[in-house]
Amino acid sequence: MVYFLSFILLLIGLYCxxxxxxxxxxxxxxxxxxxxxxxxxxVIGYRSGGHAPIINLSAxxxxxxxxxxxxxxxxxxxxxxxxxxxxxxxxxxxxxxYGTFDITEIRRLKG
Amino acid sequence: xxxxxxxxxxxxxxxxxxxxxxxxNRWLADILGNLTTLxxxxxxxxxxxxxxxxxxxxxxxxxxxxxxxxxLVLDGLSHFLLLTxxxxxxxxxxxxxAYMRQYTAKGKYYSLFLLMLAGMNGVVLTGDLFNLYVFLExxxxxxxxxxxxxxxxxxxxxxxxxxxxxxxxxxxxxVGIGIIYSLTGTLNMADAARLLSGGSGTIKMFxxxxxxMGFGLKAALVPFHAWLPDAHPSAPAPISAMLxxxxxxxxxxxxxxxxxxxxxxxxxxxxxxFMVLGAASMLVGVLLAIGQWxxxxxxxxxxxxQIGYVILGIGLATPLGVMGGIFHLFNHALFKxxxxxxxxxxxxxxxxxxxQEMGGLSRKMPVxxxxxxxxxxxxxxxPPFNGFWSKLFIxxxxxxxxxxxxxxxxxxxxxxxxxxxxxxxxxxxxxxLKPKFENIKEAPLVMGVSMVLLALLCLGAxxxxxxxxxxxxxxxxxxxxxxxGYSRMILGGF
Amino acid sequence: MKEGMTIIVKTITRxxxxxxxxxxxxxxxxxxxxxxxxxxxxxxxxxxFILLTLAFGKNVSSKILSQRAASGxxxxxxxxxxxxxxxxxxGGFFFLNLLPKGVSGKILSAGIIPVCNIGxxxxxxxxxxxxxxxxVILRIKPGKEE
Numbered sequence: 001m002v003y004f005l006s007f008i009l010l011l012i013g014l015y016c017x018x019x020x021x022x023x024x025x026x027x028x029x030x031x032x033x034x035x036x037x038x039x040x041x042x043v044i045g046y047r048s049g050g051h052a053p054i055i056n057l058s059a060x061x062x063x064x065x066x067x068x069x070x071x072x073x074x075x076x077x078x079x080x081x082x083x084x085x086x087x088x089x090x091x092x093x094x095x096x097x098y099g100t101f102d103i104t105e106i107r108r109l110k111g
Numbered sequence: 112x113x114x115x116x117x118x119x120x121x122x123x124x125x126x127x128x129x130x131x132x133x134x135x136n137r138w139l140a141d142i143l144g145n146l147t148t149l150x151x152x153x154x155x156x157x158x159x160x161x162x163x164x165x166x167x168x169x170x171x172x173x174x175x176x177x178x179x180x181x182x183l184v185l186d187g188l189s190h191f192l193l194l195t196x197x198x199x200x201x202x203x204x205x206x207x208x209a210y211m212r213q214y215t216a217k218g219k220y221y222s223l224f225l226l227m228l229a230g231m232n233g234v235v236l237t238g239d240l241f242n243l244y245v246f247l248e249x250x251x252x253x254x255x256x257x258x259x260x261x262x263x264x265x266x267x268x269x270x271x272x273x274x275x276x277x278x279x280x281x282x283x284x285x286v287g288i289g290i291i292y293s294l295t296g297t298l299n300m301a302d303a304a305r306l307l308s309g310g311s312g313t314i315k316m317f318x319x320x321x322x323x324m325g326f327g328l329k330a331a332l333v334p335f336h337a338w339l340p341d342a343h344p345s346a347p348a349p350i351s352a353m354l355x356x357x358x359x360x361x362x363x364x365x366x367x368x369x370x371x372x373x374x375x376x377x378x379x380x381x382x383x384x385f386m387v388l389g390a391a392s393m394l395v396g397v398l399l400a401i402g403q404w405x406x407x408x409x410x411x412x413x414x415x416x417q418i419g420y421v422i423l424g425i426g427l428a429t430p431l432g433v434m435g436g437i438f439h440l441f442n443h444a445l446f447k448x449x450x451x452x453x454x455x456x457x458x459x460x461x462x463x464x465x466x467q468e469m470g471g472l473s474r475k476m477p478v479x480x481x482x483x484x485x486x487x488x489x490x491x492x493x494p495p496f497n498g499f500w501s502k503l504f505i506x507x508x509x510x511x512x513x514x515x516x517x518x519x520x521x522x523x524x525x526x527x528x529x530x531x532x533x534x535x536x537x538x539x540x541x542x543x544l545k546p547k548f549e550n551i552k553e554a555p556l557v558m559g560v561s562m563v564l565l566a567l568l569c570l571g572a573x574x575x576x577x578x579x580x581x582x583x584x585x586x587x588x589x590x591x592x593x594x595x596g597y598s599r600m601i602l603g604g605f
Numbered sequence: 606m607k608e609g610m611t612i613i614v615k616t617i618t619r620x621x622x623x624x625x626x627x628x629x630x631x632x633x634x635x636x637x638x639x640x641x642x643x644x645x646x647x648x649x650x651x652x653x654f655i656l657l658t659l660a661f662g663k664n665v666s667s668k669i670l671s672q673r674a675a676s677g678x679x680x681x682x683x684x685x686x687x688x689x690x691x692x693x694x695x696g697g698f699f700f701l702n703l704l705p706k707g708v709s710g711k712i713l714s715a716g717i718i719p720v721c722n723i724g725x726x727x728x729x730x731x732x733x734x735x736x737x738x739x740x741v742i743l744r745i746k747p748g749k750e751e
Binding site for chain 2: 041069076106
Binding site for chain 1: 639640642644729736739740
């Protein structure tokens with residue numbers, strides 16, 4: 001069920017990227033796509049009745065959720081931050097050159 | 112063999128060190144960058160004497176064994192692509208010594224270039240799925256920054272488009288990797304191959320579709336090619352050579368081969384999908400390229416077309432087809448980067464990229480003109496240059512596999528490529544010299560040296576192609592044809 | 606126009622800014638025991654510096670950590686991380702965990718992991734602060750080029 005919801009979140013992000021005309025809204029759509037993928041990865045690691053994967057020495061019989069997808073998601077969040085930084089810097093420079101954030105007017109490369 | 116991680120560690124080290132020290136001396140960034148790429152090229156060639164022939168080297172990082180740790184795997188295909196990447200990188204940094212004089216911030220350029228190179232080396236060498244994703248992102252983010260390097264209006268627009276499409280593709284790849292992890296419980300490629308074989312077909316088809324979308328966008332296959340004609344012309348010329356010459360191959364084609372042949376396993380339907388995508392890329396690329404008047408944009412469309420040849424050859428999944436595809440990958444890296452370097456030299460001297468404004472440059476720029484003639488004949492497939500042999504292998508392999516229509520499409524693509532490059536040669540180099548260009552000089556010496564070296568390699572690979580095939584391409588074909596035996600060789604028999 | 610924000614914000618920042626950085630350093634150092642680690646601690650460190658910039662204006666904060674110094678720290682952090690990875694060659698493998706691994710649960714355990722966390726923390730903190738400064742000091746005027 002949760003997998004289905006994370007796919008819907010991915011589709012909402014894709015809808016934003018494809019349909020919206022403002023550069024910043026496209027950036028928000030990109031961020032939503034990345035969050036949806038991270039959510040999907042974390043949920044893959046869930047085990048029923050599991051606790052957070054920090055070893056508790058006084059309760060050795062606990063079941064822990066899978067920590068490997070959480071490490072993957074940590075890396076993916078960092079990569080998402082790097083891409084976000086770059087795209088925001090490029091968007092600011094585009095505003096400086098073109099004077100607008102509207103993508104229907106930023107169309108000098110054609111053909 | 113202890114030194115495999117150095118292919119990624121050394122460029123990263125120099126990339127972090129250059130911004131610290133580049134203020135000391137004007138040429139320090141150039142010297143460090145060129146020394147690094149020269150060292151990497153020498154190391155890539157030197158590995159040929161160490162690696163046992165037709166076998167692979169597996170390096171366990173941190174001493175952790177295969178299912179637990181990250182392995183670096185150097186088999187024939189990885190070594191071949193490593194050599195291509197380091198060769199083109201060396202030529203590009205040699206060329207940048209003179210070309211980047213027109214830009215400021217040379218230290219940052221070399222730093223980003225070395226980051227991209229470290230990322231590509233990592234993609235080619237790794238044996239672990241998530242490590243592939245991480246290095247792919249390193250190389251991709253560095254290339255987004257490099258495309259926007261000049262910060263002109265059109266370059267920023269092109270970089271934004273490239274960035275958004277590339278980030279969505281990376282998200283799809285990550286979803287695919289997540290699904291493979293949830294099916295098998297491991298991220299190691301060899302282990303995943305062993306556990307996936309004989310699993311349920313529907314989920315594997317879904318993962319295959321995700322990977323085709325993700326890696327296909329990085330490789331600029333046809334429904335996913337829309338970023339390439341904007342991004343590749345806007346970058347500075349040595350970066351265009353790197354992007355078209357090796358980035359779309361290391362990140363796109365190599366990753367497709369590795370994931371589909373060695374992890375998921377190729378079925379006849381997947382092979383047919385690759386052939387159709389390849390044929391569509393060939394025709395769409397070359398048809399859109401004929402009407403272009405911007406030199407670099409025309410070359411970018413031809414990149415789409417030639418990658419279509421490679422994917423067609425590899426999708427045939429017969430030994431001759433795969434050999435033709437991989438050989439064409441090597442040749443395309445050589446002649447396409449040479450063409451982009453030529454376009455850069457022309458732009459450096461004249462200041463424009465429009466073909467209609469050029470003319471008769473062969474009198475004033477003999478080195479550029481001669482090397483561009485060599486490259487144009489290679490890409491059009493004229494014997495004895497290298498493009499002829501690889502295209503011939505692909506066409507013969509299509510006919511042998513019983514797919515004559517694909518062979519016809521390949522021949523048509525080749526003829527249209529020839530027509531397009533005849534146009535380029537006529538308008539750029541062989542007409543009357545326009546009066547405002549009377550005082551231009553030849554491109555600077557280091558640019559000329561790198562172009563001549565690449566042209567000699569094109570000619571050499573064409574004339575000596577049996578040796579190239581025996582030593583370079585055949586180990587790669589054997590590694591690809593090994594298919595799921597890859598995992599058996601790494602895990603040691605199950 | 607006065608630099609920075611109102612006097613209430615400035616007073617609170619004088620108390621809280623150092624504590625934020627201390628908290629960030631705590632998260633970096635306990636990366637192998639509690640959740641967090643290099644990246645999360647680095648982000649908290651950077652947010653401490655960003656709070657300084659927002660509250661006092663860029664003249665004050667650029668005296669404490671100028672943009673060139675931030676760039677230098679970023680490169681230094683990366684070199685620390687790669688240096689410890691290359692140090693593994695002394696034991697035979699790249700990135701081998703060389704340093705003594707003490708008792709599990711103490712702070713001085715787990716070999717090279719705290720050193721790598723410190724390198725990443727410095728790098729991420731400096732990088733985010735440098736990015737923020739670079740994006741903020743650029744005074745953009747919307748204009749159309751021909």
